[in-house]
Amino acid sequence: MQQPHQAEADNKEQLVLVRPLDDLLCMTTLRYETQVKTTSSFDDERVETVVSDAEYQLAMTLIDETTSDEFDLSAYQDQYTVKLTQLIEAKVNGQEIVEAPSLEAPSVINLMDALKASVQKAQDSQQAKPAGTREKAAPKKVAAKKKTGAKSKKALAEELASPGKRKKATKRKSKTG
DSSP states (O other), X not given: OOOOOOOHHHHSOOEEEEEEETTEEEEEEEOOGGGSOOGGGGGGGOXXXXXXXXXXXXXXXXXXXXXXXXXXXXXXXXXXXXXXHHHHHHHHTTOOOOOOOOOOOOOOOOXXXXXXXXXXXXXXXXXXXXXXXXXXXXXXXXXXXXXXTOOOHHHHHHHHHSOOOEEEEEEOOOOOO
């Protein structure tokens, strides 16, 4: 029987970074410069977009509320691998695998409604945490914003109802490869 052909990636040199991590040496595979797209390669896809002050403030609030100083990678799971493992185990146990019915196309939602819902969810989760687990810097951020003239939720809602000043921002489409 003939041996299967090994993939070319198995036989070529790789650029790696080796660094200490606790009591181990950790190796991370890096990409060569020719494999990474420059930001200027996306210039032809840039579209000038008009963003209202309320949209900008809402986006900044969302970023502030969802940004954390600490990152715990173990809090995230590869859902694809988990579901695939469950399917494989079910097949091994003799269960019949049935294809899920196709989903209907998702409804188009308003970006501002989605941002508001995300901000509300982030604020609710911050309020739901016990007092000892909240980030200590959060009260300072709120106080600093109030001093700089940041608008209240009510003022933001009023701005959304009436057209106001507009700021320009750049929107970039994702380009793979």
